[in-house]
Amino acid sequence: MMGKRANGEGTILPYKVKGVQKGWRTSIMIGFKPDGKPDRKQFYGKTQKEVKEKLEDYKRKMSMGVLNEENITIQDWFYTWLFDYRKQDLKPKSFDRYHGIYKNYILNTNLGKIKLCDLRTTHLQRHYKNLMDQGVTPTTIKQLNTNLKTCLGEAERQGYILKNWCKLVTLPKIDNDKEIKVLTHEEQTKFLAAIKGHELELLFIVALGTGLRLGELLGLKWCDIDFKNNELTVNRSIQRVPIYEGDKIVRYEVIEQTPKTKNSSRTISVPVNIINKLKKYKKEQNQLILYAGEAYTNNNYVLCNKLGKIIDDKKPGRNLKSILKKLNIEPMKFHALRHTYATRLFEAGVPPKTVQHLMGHADIQTTMNIYTHVMKGEKIEAVDKINNLFVEV
Numbered sequence: 001m002m003g004k005r006a007n008g009e010g011t012i013l014p015y016k017v018k019g020v021q022k023g024w025r026t027s028i029m030i031g032f033k034p035d036g037k038p039d040r041k042q043f044y045g046k047t048q049k050e051v052k053e054k055l056e057d058y059k060r061k062m063s064m065g066v067l068n069e070e071n072i073t074i075q076d077w078f079y080t081w082l083f084d085y086r087k088q089d090l091k092p093k094s095f096d097r098y099h100g101i102y103k104n105y106i107l108n109t110n111l112g113k114i115k116l117c118d119l120r121t122t123h124l125q126r127h128y129k130n131l132m133d134q135g136v137t138p139t140t141i142k143q144l145n146t147n148l149k150t151c152l153g154e155a156e157r158q159g160y161i162l163k164n165w166c167k168l169v170t171l172p173k174i175d176n177d178k179e180i181k182v183l184t185h186e187e188q189t190k191f192l193a194a195i196k197g198h199e200l201e202l203l204f205i206v207a208l209g210t211g212l213r214l215g216e217l218l219g220l221k222w223c224d225i226d227f228k229n230n231e232l233t234v235n236r237s238i239q240r241v242p243i244y245e246g247d248k249i250v251r252y253e254v255i256e257q258t259p260k261t262k263n264s265s266r267t268i269s270v271p272v273n274i275i276n277k278l279k280k281y282k283k284e285q286n287q288l289i290l291y292a293g294e295a296y297t298n299n300n301y302v303l304c305n306k307l308g309k310i311i312d313d314k315k316p317g318r319n320l321k322s323i324l325k326k327l328n329i330e331p332m333k334f335h336a337l338r339h340t341y342a343t344r345l346f347e348a349g350v351p352p353k354t355v356q357h358l359m360g361h362a363d364i365q366t367t368m369n370i371y372t373h374v375m376k377g378e379k380i381e382a383v384d385k386i387n388n389l390f391v392e393v
Contacts, residue, residue, distance in 0.1 A: 012048050024051045028058065029079060036108050038247075059084075072160065074119060075112030078102055081151045083247070091257055092241035098147055099247070105131065105144050116160055121168040124148070128172065138172040145169055180373040181332040182340040190327050200319055202281055203303045203311070204337065209274040211341035211359050214317075214334050215239050216264070218310055219256060221300040222282065230275050233267045234259055234360065240313055254310055264360040278302070342367070343374045 015025040024047065027040040041058070045051040082098055090098065106112045111127040128141050149166035156164050183191060188208065195201045207217055215237035225232045236256050242249040259265045270278075281302075288306060289296050297308040305311055321331040338359070345355050356367040 012051050015044055024048050026051050026055055028055060029083075030076070072116045073112060074114050074116060075102075075106050075108070077116050077155055077160070078106055078112075078148070078151050079247075081154055085154060091239075092243070092255070093239055095244070096242050096249075097143075099244075101144050101147050105136070105140075106148075116155060119152075119161065119165055121165045124165060124169050128169070132172055138174045142171055142174060145171060180339050180370055181330070181336045182343045182374055183329070183332075183336070187327075187329050188340060188344075190329070191323065194323055194327055198319070198323075200311075200316055202277060203316060204320070205274060205277060206303065207334070207337040208341055209271050210268060211338045211345075213237065213260070213264075213338060213360075214313060216259065217303055218301070218313065220302045222302055223300060225270075225278060225302070227275060227279060230270050230272060231267050232270055234265055237264075238310055238313070254313075259360070261360070261362045263357075263362050266357060266360050268358050339370055339374070342370050346371055346374065 012024050012026045014021045015023045023045055025042060025044045027042045029038050030041045043051050043054040043058070045054060079102065082095075082102060086098065087095055109127065110130075111123055114123055124145070128145070131141055131144075132138070145166050149164060152161060152164045152166055155161050192205070192208075195204050198204070203217060206212065206220075207214075210232065212220070212234065216234050218238035219236040220232065221235075224235055237259050238254060239257055240252055240254050243251050243253055289298060289308070292307060295307055299308060301308065301310065303311065317334040320334050320337070324331050342355055342359055345358065346352075350358075352364060352367050352371055355371075356364050359367060361367045
């Protein structure tokens with residue numbers, strides 16, 4: 001029987017010679033070979049316990065810095081830090097983003113091959129400039145530096161480096177003038193008329209009336225809706241996440257997980273008209289459950305397919321673009337419905353701090369970025385209202 005895999009180590013497997021088991025073995029990645037392939041150190045023993053003890057002893061010596069730490073490269077350390085220190089703490093999608101940064105911008109790059117002890121701010125600055133020249137966005141470079149800063153923080157804590165050089169980098173300026181797409185009042189009215197009878201009608205309506213993220217909408221259950229007080233609570237999110245074995249993605253799974261951030265767990269008021277639509281839909285769904293019988297997967301989801309299963313997360317976005325195209329409205333991503341909700345709140349005079357809570361933003365700056373983009377017309381109109389104060393005498 002295989003030994004149980006612990007965080008940061010390989011599976012302990014039987015060791016056989018000519019088909020006869022001689023003991024057990026495992027391995028740990030210690031770097032990369034000249035051809036770029038992972039370099040792994042093997043450990044053997046007569047029992048699983050002996051193998052695990054050898055592995056733990058080696059890792060302990062690594063952490064104490066007695067195993068040729070002068071040869072550890074940036075890519076070696078980032079890999080070790082990500083898989084041995086962070087994987088168990090990160091949500092699957094977050095881990096996948098970190099791994100994508102490692103694979104695309106660190107592994108087998110000039111920066112990645114620099115020894116950890118030789119790293120200086122100049123190396124980082126040069127690497128970021130090269131990425132900019134290749135068309136990598138300032139936002140991505142900022143994310144790369146953020147990940148590296150946390151990674152090197154652990155290296156500094158353990159004594160591998162004397163200073164976290166990422167803290168001294170000058171990052172490229174991020175252009176915050178990127179247009180945020182939203183539906184105008186007129187476009188929203190046309191859209192709502194066009195989706196009557198559509199299989200995703202209620203999903204689109206709830207999105208526009210609550211500002212929930214797509215994963216939050218798909219994770220909404222009937223127990224989250226308070227019909228008495230016209231409220232709903234965001235308790236979970238549905239995500240399609242990669243499942244890793246080692247550093248390879250072997251499959252994708254749809255899972256329930258806690259909301260994006262602490263602020264994402266929130267209770268918000270729902271317009272009465274939408275509450276009434278939800279009540280009507282609940283009766284229709286109950287009839288469908290009775291009709292479908294055992295064919296219905298009843299996990300209490302509100303916005304699911306006709307057999308109770310989670311809707312493919314790509315479907316709402318595809319349908320939205322198709323509907324908007326038919327209406328001669330510029331196609332936009334599903335997330336634009338969330339921004340449209342925020343825009344309607346701003347237009348109604350709702351204070352930004354309240355909008356922040358309703359949207360579940362972690363900080364007010366995210367809310368204000370939307371505000372400054374979508375309220376240009378209203379700001380011009382407000383200035384025009386005081387124009388009469390400056391008439392020529």
